[in-house]
Amino acid sequence: xxxxxxxxxxxxxxxxxxxxxxxxxxxxxxxxxxxxxxxxxxxxxxxxxxxxxxxxxxxxxxxxxxxxxxxxxxxxxxxxxxxxxxxxxxxxxxxxxxxxxxxxxxxxxxxxxxxxxxxxxxxxxxxxxxxxxxxxxxxxxxxxxxxxxxxxxxxxxxxxxxxxxxxxxxxxxxxxxxxxxxxxxxxxxxxxxxxxxxxxxxxxxxxxxxxxxxxxxxxxxxxxxxxxxxxxxxxxxxxxxxxxxxxxxxxxxxxxxxxxxxxxxxxxxxxxxxxxx
Amino acid sequence: xxxxxxxxxxxxxxxxxxxxxxxxxxxxxxxxxxxxxxxxxxxxxxxxxxxxxxxxxxxxxxxxxxxxxxxxxxxxxxxxxxxxxxxxxxxxxxxxxxxxxxxxxxxxxxxxxxxxxxxxxxxxxxxxxxxxxxxxxxxxxxxxxxxxxxxxxxxxxxxxxxxxxxxxxxxxxxxxxxxxxxxxxxxxxxxxxxxxxxxxxxxxxxxxxxxxx
Numbered sequence: 455x456x457x458x459x460x461x462x463x464x465x466x467x468x469x470x471x472x473x474x475x476x477x478x479x480x481x482x483x484x485x486x487x488x489x490x491x492x493x494x495x496x497x498x499x500x501x502x503x504x505x506x507x508x509x510x511x512x513x514x515x516x517x518x519x520x521x522x523x524x525x526x527x528x529x530x531x532x533x534x535x536x537x538x539x540x541x542x543x544x545x546x547x548x549x550x551x552x553x554x555x556x557x558x559x560x561x562x563x564x565x566x567x568x569x570x571x572x573x574x575x576x577x578x579x580x581x582x583x584x585x586x587x588x589x590x591x592x593x594x595x596x597x598x599x600x601x602x603x604x605x606x607x608x609x610x611x612x613x614x615x616x617x618x619x620x621x622x623x624x625x626x627x628x629x630x631x632x633x634x635x636x637x638x639x640x641x642x643x644x645x646x647x648x649x650x651x652x653x654x655x656x657x658x659x660x661x662x663x664x665x666x667x668x669x670x671x672x673x674x675x676x677x678x679x680x681x682x683x684x685x686x687x688x689x690x691x692x693x694x695x696x697x698x699x700x701x702x703x704x705x706x707x708x709x710x711x712x713x714x715x716x717x718x719x720x721x722x723x724x725x726x727x728x729x730x731x
Numbered sequence: 732x733x734x735x736x737x738x739x740x741x742x743x744x745x746x747x748x749x750x751x752x753x754x755x756x757x758x759x760x761x762x763x764x765x766x767x768x769x770x771x772x773x774x775x776x777x778x779x780x781x782x783x784x785x786x787x788x789x790x791x792x793x794x795x796x797x798x799x800x801x802x803x804x805x806x807x808x809x810x811x812x813x814x815x816x817x818x819x820x821x822x823x824x825x826x827x828x829x830x831x832x833x834x835x836x837x838x839x840x841x842x843x844x845x846x847x848x849x850x851x852x853x854x855x856x857x858x859x860x861x862x863x864x865x866x867x868x869x870x871x872x873x874x875x876x877x878x879x880x881x882x883x884x885x886x887x888x889x890x891x892x893x894x895x896x897x898x899x900x901x902x903x904x905x906x907x908x909x910x911x912x913x914x915x916x917x918x919x920x921x922x923x924x925x926x927x928x929x930x931x932x933x934x935x936x937x938x939x940x941x942x943x944x
Binding site for chain 2: 496497499500503504506507572575576581582583584585586587588589591598599600634635636637666667668
């Protein structure tokens with residue numbers, strides 16, 4: 455922190471506004487076109503600051519890690535500048551590609567959690583105690599939100615639509631008509647692995663929550679945070695269709711229909727059609 | 732326990748743990764554990780893990796390291812600051828920091844200089860008013876720099892770089908849009924008591940601007 459205050463060039467760079475994209479898609483399907491999209495402004499200095507407060511992993515100056523990770527292997531932003539004949543000490547840049555090192559999973563995870571927290575602060579407008587950041591547990595979601603459904607319905611009415619307005623209005627209208635008596639679970643993943651392991655892990659964490667807290671069965675948020683090549687928060691909102699609430703509660707507790715730890719395909723087969731989207 | 736109470740209590744426990752008030756964090760987590768509703772069953776493992784971590788952290792807090800034998804971590808709360816120990820002239824003007832619950836912990840020592848980390852939050856949960864005019868001088872404090880970037884209309888973070896001459900203290904701190912306080916002070920170990928009282932005085936002035944009545 456001190457280095458930032460003492461160095462005006464670094465301070466100016468770290469405090470420069472950065473635009474982060476987000477979108478909300480109904481259901482778990484990553485290929486489905488989002489319903490709404492938007493952006494929010496933050497800065498590397500702010501991410502640095504929040505990184506010390508949220509998440510389970512300790513990483514110093516996580517905003518500056520984020521900038522590095524966001525440009526990982528990015529040819530467009532890490533142009534190698536070659537040396538010239540006249541300047542022997544000016545060597546070709548070694549930063550064109552970082553093939554010899556991998557991103558640290560803990561750092562990537564923390565970046566995702568911090569960006570999700572900033573999204574909750576700036577876009578959903580949550581106050582400090584509207585959100586509880588839960589310690590890492592395979593069976594618990596990352597966040598529990600004390601949130602009124604109308605905060606989400608407002609977003610569906612005021613954000614840039616990506617699908618028919620009538621569809622968004624139907625979702626907003628439904629959100630206006632319901633009340634949540636328990637916290638809304640939110641699971642965040644920020645690593646892209648081959649296959650759907652991260653999506654499955656997130657789904658299993660939310661599913662476990664539904665089994666323990668049956669009044670919230672069908673409701674949840676899965677935030678897939680991509681950092682590279684562009685930073686984007688892909689928010690998957692899980693909302694059950696009005697007529698399917700009881701069915702979902704029955705299915706998630708019937709191991710003959712849905713295994714204790716289903717695959718994404720099994721989940722979508724049994725539950726997917728019973729959710730909006 | 733309703734959803735707002737569960738979320739509020741869990742978050743408060745996390746922030747108490749963050750500032751080092753482990754006994755309060757443990758008490759809050761025990762409340763959740765005892766309420767025994769469906770959602771607390773889910774958190775039982777989390778609460779257990781968190782309490783275990785808190786116990787470990789508490790042990791580190793009281794143990795003396797060989798390298799920094801002289802720099803015992805000093806966790807203090809604002810209510811422990813005695814007003815009658817304040818320097819002459821500051822007594823009349825001092826109002827206790829009522830908005831922040833904060834801690835200061837010695838984290839390292841070089842020669843007689845201590846590096847003190849400061850962390851705090853507002854237990855009322857009220858977001859602060861970050862855009863305000865700050866004087867260049869508050870008693871013996873010089874406000875060297877204050878930034879309101881990236882967006883002056885709706886700042887998310889305000890940074891302060893301040894210094895005091897007598898006692899010599901360098902203090903950097905920031906306040907985010909949720910009112911969380913985070914800072915570092917460099918001060919002489921022989922002045923730690925009076926320096927912390929000066930810092931508390933500065934915080935009382937800054938916090939009264941952040942949460943005006």
